[in-house]
Amino acid sequence: xxxxxxxxxxxxxxxxxxxxxxxxxxxxxxxxxxxxxxxxxxxxxxxxxxxxxxxxxxxxxxxxxxxxxxxxxxxxxxxxxxxxxxxxxxxxxxxxxxxxxxxxxxxxxxxxxxxxxxxxxxxxxxxxxxxxxxxxxxxxxxxxxxxxxxxxxxxxxxxxxxxxxxxxxxxxxxxxxxxxxxxxxxxxxxxxxxxxxxxxxx
Ligand SMILES: N[C@@H](CCC(=O)N[C@@H](CS)C(=O)NCC(=O)O)C(=O)O
Numbered sequence: 240x241x242x243x244x245x246x247x248x249x250x251x252x253x254x255x256x257x258x259x260x261x262x263x264x265x266x267x268x269x270x271x272x273x274x275x276x277x278x279x280x281x282x283x284x285x286x287x288x289x290x291x292x293x294x295x296x297x298x299x300x301x302x303x304x305x306x307x308x309x310x311x312x313x314x315x316x317x318x319x320x321x322x323x324x325x326x327x328x329x330x331x332x333x334x335x336x337x338x339x340x341x342x343x344x345x346x347x348x349x350x351x352x353x354x355x356x357x358x359x360x361x362x363x364x365x366x367x368x369x370x371x372x373x374x375x376x377x378x379x380x381x382x383x384x385x386x387x388x389x390x391x392x393x394x395x396x397x398x399x400x401x402x403x404x405x406x407x408x409x410x411x412x413x414x415x416x417x418x419x420x421x422x423x424x425x426x427x428x429x430x431x432x433x434x435x436x437x438x439x440x441x
Pocket of ligand 1: 246247248249250271276288289290291302303304305360
């Protein structure tokens with residue numbers, strides 16, 4: 240098995256997931272700054288030219304961070320990070336989707352539409368980046384209201400992939416000057432709880 244990965248939130252969430260599982264996977268660093276992910280050899284692995292990519296020993300290629308994590312979950316079930324029964328699995332899916340669609344997408348649009356690194360990937364609209372930047376505190380405020388019920392993790396009592404996805408958003412926001420507002424105590428406590436785990440130092 241080999242993980243092609245590098246900088247950015249998606250590789251980061253897979254590395255955190257592997258660390259939570261206690262698994263060592265050989266990794267190959269793909270340099271986004273030199274556009275290694277758009278080189279013909281890499282496009283044979285992922286036609287979208289994105290990282291991370293997991294290559295299995297039989298040559299099977301799995302892309303998409305959550306699909307990679309699901310494969311790891313199936314092959315290494317402990318500790319469970321996708322829930323354990325019908326309700327908890329559904330809640331983890333629900334919160335992972337919400338973290339991706341509501342928070343990750345909003346924060347991600349800021350660099351996507353303003354950073355030099357993405358200028359060839361899409362037509363950038365810097366004004367859209369700014370409206371998304373302004374929307375970020377509102378997204379965290381929504382999560383703060385959700386977490387007001389006192390649950391320790393997004394999907395309930397147990398740490399899951401949803402916390403990894405949303406926690407990586409906290410990290411990405413900091414990288415681009417969008418810290419979680421001080422006034423949002425529930426989210427700040429959750430963020431501290433999640434990101435102080437040893438798995439985040441990868
Ligand atoms: N949906 C994919 C997104 C992968 C992705 O966008 N990766 C970024 C790095 S975090 C990338 O490779 N960006 C380069 C590009 O899109 O050109 C996933 O969940 O893995």
